[in-house]
Amino acid sequence: MPFKTIVAIIQSHDDAERVLDCAISFAERFNSHVIGVHAEALPVAYTSAVGFPDTEFIQVASEANKERAKSLAALFSSRMNTAGRPFEWRSHECYSGDSAHSGIASARCADLVIAAQRDPDAEPTATADIDALLFESGRPVLVVPHAGPSHSSYRRVVVAWNGSREAARAAFDALPMITRADHTEIFVIDPPDDLDQNMEASGAEIAAALARHGARVTVTGKASSGRSIDQVLQEQIAATGADLLVLGAYSHSWLRQLLFGGVTRTVLQSMPIATFISR
Incomplete structure (x- = not known):
């Protein structure tokens, strides 16, 4: 059975291009529909010096998250439009901010999930928790290496x-x-x-x-x-x-x-x- 529905887990700008290179290559090969999934963390309400939630920090963090999600959505849409492939973008907010956790429901209805290998030199939040996808989605996961080719002919x-x-x-x-x-x-x-x-x-x-x-x-x-x-x-x-x-x-x-x-x-x-x- 070919991979007709592909879920691409887009955690950050650090992994986005590599995941998209791979997902688009698969979509072109198998005539697939690609669903991009991204999650942002809900801002944590820190307490100010006088004991009240720091609302200014929450607002700044929230705006930064929205801008990052908007930027990744634009990148995803641009790449998919250029490739001429059908696509969807699904943006989430959760406490962990992990796109793999937020993408489990989407992954369960896909033929293949594509996610980036964890880069040991990147920030801990820059790549998604692939273990969660393996344990919870019931679907195969293609892990794109953080070094070397991001896509291949797989010959x-x-x-x-x-x-x-x-x-x-x-x-x-x-x-x-x-x-x-x-x-x-x-x-x-x-x-x-x-x-x-x-x-x-x-x-x-x-x-x-x-x-x-x-x-x-x-x-x-x-x-x-x-x-x-x-x-x-x-x-x-x-x-x-x-x-x-x-x-x-x-x-x-x-x-x-x-x-x-x-x-x-x-x-x-x-x-x-x-x-x-x-x-």
Whole structure:
């Protein structure tokens, strides 16, 4: 199923252009409708020296928030009009000011959500909480790297595979991209010794299933040899020249090691290519 409805999470000017580059590229490829979502924080009522709410501060903060939201809406509309794609803009106010939290309802009715990877050098409020989207929306999330290309042809795909429900969900959610790719590699870290007895975990069965959809698929296994899972993944990405990683979020074997406490640390902070995550 192609991605006909895309939600683009626009948290700030720091991530807006990268998210829009990616969202427009997808919209052109799949003839998609794009919904931009942005949230501003409700001003906190600080107390003045005489014990009353500082209404002047609240007013100044509120005006600044409105101007920022207006500026981002104008940027979004301009980019979408130039691309000639149908779109909507949804602006919210909430206590957290996090566009991911405010965008969950919109995301649940979309085929794909696009959000920016957290930039470790940016202000904490400059990027959205992607964990919230993964946990609460029930939809796949494409994470745009904070460094490197903001969009790509996604011609070489690596699917991290361990036979889990989450890995299967991610592989099939990513089918519109996998079937268009020049090559997809099912990548198994520490594959089982007896591949005939454990076809599911070995990747052979998912490779055959994807191939029936017309995907060009191979299976590769590699021993971790004491290295962390994220290190092995990044090495394989570099070795293959992959431009998309497909990953199931939270499973019950080695992927748990990567994603429990590692989603933010690795995939959402330092993975060098676009990462398609489902849960």
